[in-house]
Amino acid sequence: MIDQDFTESLLSRFKSVTKRHHEDCLTLECDSSEVAELLFHLRDEETFDLMVDLTAIDHGELAEIRFSVVSHLYSRIHRDYLRIHSICGDNESPSFPSVSSIFPAANWHEREAYDMFGIHFTDHPNLKRILMWDGYPYYPLRKDFPLAGIETPLPADDVAEVTQASVDPAPMMGGPFVSTIDGNMSDSEPRAKDESWTEETEKPS
Amino acid sequence: MTANEVAYNGKVEGDVIVTKADAVINWIRKHSVWPMPMGLACCAIELMASAASRYDISRFGMEVMRFSPRQSDCMIVAGTVTYKMAEVVRRIYDQMGDPKWVVAMGACASTGGMYRSYAVMQGVDTIVPVDVYVSGCPPRPEALLDAMMKLQDKIGGESSVQNLKGEPNTAVAS
Numbered sequence: 001m002i003d004q005d006f007t008e009s010l011l012s013r014f015k016s017v018t019k020r021h022h023e024d025c026l027t028l029e030c031d032s033s034e035v036a037e038l039l040f041h042l043r044d045e046e047t048f049d050l051m052v053d054l055t056a057i058d059h060g061e062l063a064e065i066r067f068s069v070v071s072h073l074y075s076r077i078h079r080d081y082l083r084i085h086s087i088c089g090d091n092e093s094p095s096f097p098s099v100s101s102i103f104p105a106a107n108w109h110e111r112e113a114y115d116m117f118g119i120h121f122t123d124h125p126n127l128k129r130i131l132m133w134d135g136y137p138y139y140p141l142r143k144d145f146p147l148a149g150i151e152t153p154l155p156a157d158d159v160a161e162v163t164q165a166s167v168d169p170a171p172m173m174g175g176p177f178v179s180t181i182d183g184n185m186s187d188s189e190p191r192a193k194d195e196s197w198t199e200e201t202e203k204p205s
Numbered sequence: 206m207t208a209n210e211v212a213y214n215g216k217v218e219g220d221v222i223v224t225k226a227d228a229v230i231n232w233i234r235k236h237s238v239w240p241m242p243m244g245l246a247c248c249a250i251e252l253m254a255s256a257a258s259r260y261d262i263s264r265f266g267m268e269v270m271r272f273s274p275r276q277s278d279c280m281i282v283a284g285t286v287t288y289k290m291a292e293v294v295r296r297i298y299d300q301m302g303d304p305k306w307v308v309a310m311g312a313c314a315s316t317g318g319m320y321r322s323y324a325v326m327q328g329v330d331t332i333v334p335v336d337v338y339v340s341g342c343p344p345r346p347e348a349l350l351d352a353m354m355k356l357q358d359k360i361g362g363e364s365s366v367q368n369l370k371g372e373p374n375t376a377v378a379s
Contacts, residue, residue: 132324133289140323149323156292163295163332167288170321177321 002026002080006046014038025072025081032069032086032096039071039084039102047077051103056088056113060143066091067119071099071106088119098124116141148172226366234278234304235360238267238353241277241301243294246284248311248343255346265353274300279356280333281349285313286326298333304368306360308352309335312342 007026011017016031017038030038042048052072059066067088074081088094098121100107110121111130118139121127128134133155138145148169154160174192181188242252255262262268271277274297286294298307309329312318315338317327329335336359339352 131289138323145323147322154291155289156295159292159295159332165291165326165331167323168327170317170323170325170327172321177319 002078002082006078010038010041013041020085022083025083027083027085030084030086032088035084035086036097036099036102039073039099042073042082043102046075048073048075048082050074050076051099051105051109052081054099054103054106054109054113056117056119058117058141058143067094067117069096069113069119093120094118095120095122097122098127100124115139118142147176227364230365231361231363234365235357236266237269238265238279238306238356238360239269239271239277240267240308240353241274241280241297242270242272243280243282243297244284245282245286245290246311246313248283248314251343251346251349252281252283252310255349260346260350262350262353265350265357267353274298275302277301278304279306279308281308281310282314282329282333282335283310283343285318285320286329287324288326289324291326291329291332294329295332304363304365306336306356307333308337308339308349308356310339310349310352311344312340315340318342 007019010028011019014030014034014037016034018029020027020029028038050073052074054069054071057068057070059068065087069086069088071084072081073084086096088096094117096119098106098110100110100121101123107125108130110124111127113119114121114124114127115129115131116139129136132140135155137152138150140149146169148171149167151169152167154163154166160166174194174196177192179188179191242249244252254260256268256270267279274280278301280294280298280301282294298305307329309315313320313325314329315335317325319342321327326332337352337356339348341348344352
């Protein structure tokens with residue numbers, strides 16, 4: 001387990017690092033300019049040598065700071081997780097220093113965060129989309145992107161021409177389709193939350 | 206022909222059988238379907254189970270799964286077709302020689318299934334003509350076998366000679 005001394009030494013060593021409210025593992029707030037240094041230190045000096053996850057958060061279009069990047073580290077010596085939260089400065093074209101040179105595991109995670117949130121990871125060796133196809137015009141996990149999707153042409157022009165198909169918004173009749181947590185598992189299959197409206201009869205406003 | 210002969214005796218008619226060309230062609234085709242396993246998600250596991258000893262798809266003469274579209278004539282779309290993968294599915298379909306058939310296996314391939322989302326094509330019939338749809342998530346191997354038998358019935362009723370002379374069948378359900 002991480003003890004108090006560990007936290008104190010980190011806080012005194014890195015100027016921008018502060019503690020953040022957390023309910024499970026220790027969470028630190030760190031300025032994006034100091035993240036690389038912090039990760040190097042954690043990896044080499046503090047045995048946090050496993051990058052478990054790196055992802056991003058969209059706090060909404062109206063938020064003062066819209067995007068932030070979260071990474072999770074694990075130490076086999078401490079047997080504990082550590083979470084590092086950093087904000088991305090620019091709301092319009094967010095960018096963040098890539099940490100894939102420190103943790104190679106971050107390479108694909110950063111590509112995913114770029115694909116889904118449009119966060120540009122500077123100095124990333126291969127920053128291109130990983131899930132959606134190259135040239136897809138949107139970032140699907142941003143808050144302003146509808147779950148059903150937005151109409152766009154199919155990635156292949158010749159296939160689109162032969163089949164007359166395009167990327168269409170998915171039908172959301174009564175959706176989104178969610179499962180409820182409470183009740184029996186057999187009763188909580190994903191189903192339409194509000195079945196009072198369909199594709200034919202408009203959703204009541 | 207002597208009175209105690211009950212089987213067909215070729216010598217009587219000189220090794221000639223009179224029938225319709227359609228019947229012969231369809232009979233040959235439907236008993237040697239070579240499926241192309243387009244395994245895209247968990248349905249592919251059930252597809253593998255149908256090919257294994259317990260369910261044994263070879264009972265119906267269609268055990269020769271070919272991973273090359275050039276050597277197969279029935280594409281079994283087993284799984285979720287994403288918009289990114291749709292292009293590949295269509296290209297593989299185009300590479301299959303005529304005559305060819307498509308089975309949409311499971312809810313995802315038939316309608317998009319539970320994936321009402323920006324990433325998933327809502328039914329593979331958007332890009333390729335589907336002959337048989339199989340319900341289930343995933344369908345049991347028996348359901349797939351039933352679908353393949355339905356496909357055999359369908360092949361049995363086709364106007365093969367007419368199609369041989371005509372243009373290749375490129376119609377796409379839109």
